[in-house]
Amino acid sequence: MSQQPQPKAPIIRSVSSITFSIGGENPFEKAIRLTVGWMQKLNPAIPTDATDAAAFDVGGGGDHPAKAVKIEHPERRIWSATIDNPDSNLLGRTWVTEITIAEQQGQVHFGTRLLNVTRNADDPYIPSIPGFIREIIKRLPCTADGVALSDLPTYINSSEDFDWFIKLLEHPHRRLPIVVMAEAVTRPPLINLESFSRRVCGAAHVIGISNNQTWRLTRLAGRDLTVFDGALRLYRPGFKLDDADQYAHPLWLSDQGRHGFWSAVPVINRVLSSGVSKGTTDYPRFEAVRQAAADFALKARRVNSSDAEMVRLYEEENIALRQEIESIRSEHNQWLADAEAERSASEAETSELKAENHRYRIQNEMLRRTLVREGSTLEREDLTDxxxxxxxxxxxxxxxxxxxxxxxxxxxxxxxxxxxxxxxxxxxxxxxxxxxxxxxxxxxxxxxxxxxxxxxxxxxxxxxxxxxxxxxxxxxxxxxxxxxxxxxxxxxxxxxxxxxxxxxxxxxxxxxxxxxxxxxxxxxxxxxxxx
Structure with missing residues (x-):
């Protein structure tokens, strides 16, 4: 008998991962309502009581399967959900959004993760965040790094603004990157800062700095770590004015050519990949919450259920666990494959750059010595100040x-x-x-x-x-x-x-x-x- 071909394992990639805190009155309930409202637009079969944090599991074979679970204790509450959204342009690609909202000791923390699951062609894509994030940040008081989040940039125009910015820049416990674009003076701005801010809402602090304050930044940080004339720099967490590596905080220069959305794509990639690289340890993933909820349910039903009923319940849980393990294994393997491909490409590029740099240095030294031997003198500027x-x-x-x-x-x-x-x-x-x-x-x-x-x-x-x-x-x-x-x-x-x-x-x-x-x-x- 001929063996049937094994189905191709899906390629699972983390696209973005965002966490922040929510304040105000009844933030746990309000965040769930906004999230479920967005999910219901994708899958109208989600029950109406889901907005009150009721658990659900709908669309198991449909286009937008969605699930939600809730765990409630006297000290804390956790609600978690997931929904699939098939790509309308590429067959076999699905965008999976996981959301976890937790409340403990009066503090509410929100986390979301976007996954790309591909079963056919592994076509490239532009990373993004789930659209409902902007709605939550616009309508609820959300914070990260002790700073209010917004879908609009913050502008640094005064000395007070600048002092606040420097304090945030050097904050030892800052989690989010800071994207700073300088006021354009002689050339067009690299990107549309308002549009960019909406695209990375919750994943970065987005700042526009005036030309006057740019000069203050240059005096403090030095020429290699500042930003100027429409250019943009990404300052990663851990930045120190007196001991920062310019290569760890990349700069994108503005020019007279391409600018706008396509100039923003490399920056979006850097911002969202930095959130993914930190992992999701700030909040439990949906499957972890679902498993915990199932464990509580099994313990509660063990008292009144027959042995046969308990066996059936355990079998259902084992099936779910096997599916979860397989999904995690696929995602982990893809992480390893992507990391190895990126490492190989980086090694090749590094070797090429080293060789090119060495060649330029040798040529420069030969040119200098030739000029000296032939009696020519390089123009020398004395250091006087x-x-x-x-x-x-x-x-x-x-x-x-x-x-x-x-x-x-x-x-x-x-x-x-x-x-x-x-x-x-x-x-x-x-x-x-x-x-x-x-x-x-x-x-x-x-x-x-x-x-x-x-x-x-x-x-x-x-x-x-x-x-x-x-x-x-x-x-x-x-x-x-x-x-x-x-x-x-x-x-x-x-x-x-x-x-x-x-x-x-x-x-x-x-x-x-x-x-x-x-x-x-x-x-x-x-x-x-x-x-």
Whole structure:
């Protein structure tokens, strides 16, 4: 006998996951009514008493099967529901929405999760949130991170607005990303901020910042972590002004070309994927609530039911559990497959970028040396004002050196050194000679480095005689490409700690990237000797 082909396992992907708190009068009941009202538009067979949190299970073989369960205790209440919505444009694709609303000790928490279940072609899609989320946030007082949620952006125009924004930006327990778009001055805005805000409602704090306040942000965060002229940046949770990695908080620039909805799609992807990547530990999923409700029901019926009736009930529960396990297994396997595909693609892209970056650096160094040999001189701009060090470095220093945001802020605030041009020459020496020498050591580079060091009057040495000691001084650490590094080397000129007559440059060599990472300058950091 020929074996029948096994049905293809569905591809299950998490699209979005949103959680927030709801306040006001009777928020538990109101949230359920709004949710059920949305579900009834998809499936009119849902009973009318469902708006009062009654359990239901309708449409088992229909287009929009829907279920709801409720658990009630003296201390807490939980209501959870799920509904299927077949895609009207793609056969075999279904959007599954799970909702959980819980009340405990007077606090109401809301969570929803959108799943994409595909049984045929795995066509791409644009992530989204369930439409009823906007209605709940518009009609009920909802909060996340202690901030009122809205389907409209918040605008930062005044000093008071800016102070509030910075406090939220650095909040140590912030869960949601912050999407900030700067006022457009010379080019069109990257996206329509109002439309974007509706699309990520509840998944992010969306902020528009005026041009004047943008300059304040630049002074605080530095050029690498600010946003400007119609551009947009996503600030992930855990952001710190003095120790943030610019690559962890992506920037999208505005231009004269494409803008609007299609420019918003990559940002929507980032925002919603960040919610999914955190998992759903903030609230129980529908199947967990359904199983708990079934357990309570079985315990209640055990007293008065016959053995045969109990066997039937247990068999029904076992069937439901097997179906749940299979669904979870399919979703888990798809997570693994997607993660592996993304990892492979990222590795290939990273290797390509590394090779390209290495080629550009070699070409740049060859060009510099050729110009010197032929008697040409590169236009050199002396460093004369430490308060504008960041701008000078962006014009004069190559990607051989990466400055931590806290380093740029430190030198622009501590600008007392009497001969700033010497700091500029020291930085140029690291850029033009030290970095190439670390990548490809040769006698000529070593001799040039030694001669120029003597002319400037600087030395380079270890910060600590014992390498483990540095970890007792967190000010020596820096975050670079999401990795914590320790600035174990320092370039020195002068003795003592008077910032007018001495300076220090604390750095480390990142072998993988071939880059000098500068974590602090120009003042003296404490160490075992403090000298």
């Amino acid at each position: 430490l308060s504008n060090f960041g701008e000078w470095a962006s014009r004069n220093i190559s990607p051989n050196i990466w400055f931590a945001p806290k380093a740029l802020k430190s030198i622009e605030r501590n600008n007392q050194y009497s001969r700033p041009e010497e700091i500029g020459e020291a930085i140029r020496l690291l850029d033009e000679v030290y970095a190439p020498m670390r990548r490809e050591p040769d006698q000529q580079s070593y001799e040039e480095f030694t001669e120029r060091s003597l002319n400037i009057g600087i030395t380079i040495s270890d910060c600590f005689s014992r390498s483990g000691d540095i970890q007792r001084f967190p000010e020596y650490s820096v975050t670079y490409h999401r990795e914590r590094l320790w600035c174990d080397q320092h370039l020195k000129k002068g003795g003592g700690t008077d910032p007018r007559t001495m300076f220090r440059i604390y750095f480390c060599w990142n072998r993988e990237k071939g880059v000098i990472v500068i974590g602090h300058l120009p003042t003296h950091l404490d160490n075992n000797m403090t000298n």
